[in-house]
Amino acid sequence: MRYIRYTLIAIICFCTTTHAQEKWDLRKIVDYAVTNNISIKQADVQAAITGLTLKQSKLGLFPTANFNGSTSYNNGRNQDPTSFNLITQSYINAGFQLQTSAEIFNWFSKKNTILSNQWQYEADKASVDKLKNDISLTVANDYLQILLSREQENIAQVQLKQTQAQLSNTRKLVNAGSLPELNASELEAQEAVDSATYINAKGNVAQATLVLKSVINMDAAAPFDLAVPSVEQIPIEKIADLQPDAVYVMAVKNLPQQRVNIFKLKAAQKAKEVARAGMYPTFSAFGGLSSNFINTKNSIFAPAGTYSSSPLSPQIEVGGTIYKVNSPDYSIIGKKGTAFLRQIDNNFRQQIGLGMSVPIFSGGQLRTNYERSKLNIKNAELQQEADNQTIKQDIYQAYNAATVALEKFNASRKSVTASQRTLDFAQKRYEVGMLGTFELITQQNNLFRAKLQDVLNQYDFVFKMKVLEFYKGQGIKL
Template sequence: MKKALAILTVCFYTLTVAAQEKWDLRRCVEYALENNISIKQADIQARFDKLTHDQSVLAQYPSLSSQHSTGFQFGRSIDPTSNQFTNNQIFFANHSVDLGWDLFNWFRKRNTAESNKYLAQASEARLEKARNDIALNVANAYLAALLNKEQVNISKVQLSQSREQLELINKQVKAGALPELNLAEAETQYATDSSNLITAQTNYTLSLLQLKALLNLDAAMPFDIAEPPVDAIPVEPLSELDPEVVYQSALENLPQQKANELTLKALEKNAQAAKAAMYPSLMLFGGLNARYANAQKLLPQGLEVVNTPIGTVEVNGVAYTVTAPITQPTSYERNTYFRQLKNNFNQNIGIGVSIPIFNGGMARINWQKAKLNVENQSLQKEQETQTLKQDIYQAHTNAVAAIEKFNASRTAVQAAQKAYDYARKRFEVGLLQPIDLITTQNNLYRAKINMVSAQYDYVFKMKLLEFYKGKGLKLESDTSNF
């Protein structure tokens, strides 16, 4: 029981600390890079392609294999020691070592290895692209959460002002200075501002859920983000982000462009390997073999010539015995396992040529397909380069518009704030109707919301241009770069 209570206490303390600790952008990005599923999948693919390259490199070396078999022969079969037919049961064992080496195959294996090397490097570049995409998405979600948090703060201030106005109008209505209609209008405004606060809080919670999904965090985990002032977020001057300069930098730094170039090189090498398959190949082969069979259990030793009777011949009624010299062993020795392996040991070595004569046009068609793959990848690379340039110029145009919109909204907030201050003073001395004060207050609220939205939109669009330029992501005044 005590142990269970201790575990619960530790868990509660951990959750409490987690709930109190706020995540900054650096921590969010670093955690996403370690735990995001898309990045893990890209990493697995990169390691898989690296192994494929290693395998194709090793395929250029000679192949060496050893085979061993043992068993029984039944029925009519050939005695492996005498090559004669026999019906006896024979226990046999065969051992061999075989060597194969492609001497020349028109660099087919070499080009295949080169192709796989470029594909492995392309996978590494795609892994880096996945990391960049996740970092950019996390930064976007982080800024969206900051925006929603700022809207919550503005809504709280708006609600507090509405509460003060409601209390003031309520006192004036009770004193008979204002009609009850003004109180109803103030109550309506207070209810509207309460609803706006609830909506802002809901949007903030949803933005945190979206950010946790990118981080691969449990949706039920307590989570909150740090709130760096948006004014403190460093942004490069727009003059340093000329679209043509950004585009040239993106061509050199973005991993997607590197992946396209490496994939094109890989397909070119693959086409050369496919072409080599149409030509003859020269190979070296060799082998060592030995065998054993229990059919030959004894070996003759010490041969001698013996006259052996082979029949009789009758001459003048007298039978004479006919003999013939026959060579026979004087003794026998056991034909052991290792003795047979030694006596039956043989070697072979040679050179072979493989000439593709007709295979249904498969080799030539594969070569033509490989050339089409090169052409298609070249077009895809060109298309993505054009798309990249269009995206950068569009991002620059959007950034210019965002700056202008932010400056205009900031001017609108200053004007709305001044109008609200004048209206509140007039209302306090009885020179302005409550409905006019509420209208002025709503104008100020909308102006603040629009300015905050425009400011975060401007910051993100500038950060996007910096990202294309290869500057990484930086939302703090220190060295928090990604």
């Protein structure tokens, strides 16, 4: 009973594992690549950094505000920060300041900075889309390469089985004395060649799979069961609907690279306005609140009960005699400081004003920045023109390549049909002894090569058509 239970558990685990290994079609592979490709992640990070720059430039429209607080111990001859008198004693000082400033007019420098950063942010996001498209195209190419390698593997396997079947039949005839040993030896040699071809084809499938895993950033040891659609089921637009002129017009509108160039050009134009504004005066408003506290103590005086005069005492004249007026004497009976809050209130100061900053001479830096910004615009325009020319050239080359691939595919189909018909006749002649083994093997090899070339031409045609569809901005569809 225990062994039966373990057997059932093993069967359930095997079924669960088999079900968990879902097949990977092209859409799933592309989605995985877009999510995990390192280059795309880096582009996303760069776009996020540009987004933070845009956010910061928008916040720059608001006034700035800063609060400063400080305290210090002072000794020796210093200036009283509250009364501004010179004193010679130790004291502790505390000061507080709240300052704010705002630009009133700066020739739209901040506004254009925001717009420049906005267009740069859009350009970086479009760059991410371009990279995703490039990765998708690469993944589609590698995916089709795996399908091609598998077709070649299947053809090689069929060829090997046919040779083995012929060898088995020929060996029987040789043993019966109907055919010489040479016929069997020739087929054995052909079997060895077909086995090597089949093994090489299997290795090509494994190699193509590893290449695809590398592109999508998947562990080489991870399980990977590829969904293999028939090449005849892959949807392809009619080549008549993919004329290069029409494809180019749609490419300029839809491809991310063209959007990148447009956004970068707009960002450069706004950056020029920012550089020009830097050469003009800037007007701003500012204000501030501040107060101070000092822990020094003032002396407290009280009458001493005595009177005395000094050279500065007032005088009176009585009967021609001048008398000095005595004043009461005072003595220090203690010291008392002013409370913290009262000092803060008594020393409270306010400030408000207008400011103007006029750039007079900066070593040519401002003018150089302006001239550089104009050259950046010119460079962006040239880059846009160069990319448009490149994409147009690529589209025409892709259209020509697709046309040639279609003609080669049609020709290879005819070659397969003719080679199959020739092999059928050769097989009948071989069975009645009118054809040698070497000639039969030659016809088999001709058909094998024709089938391989046909599969190669078919996948080559499909991929070149997919490239044309990609230039229309429709992505990759398989």
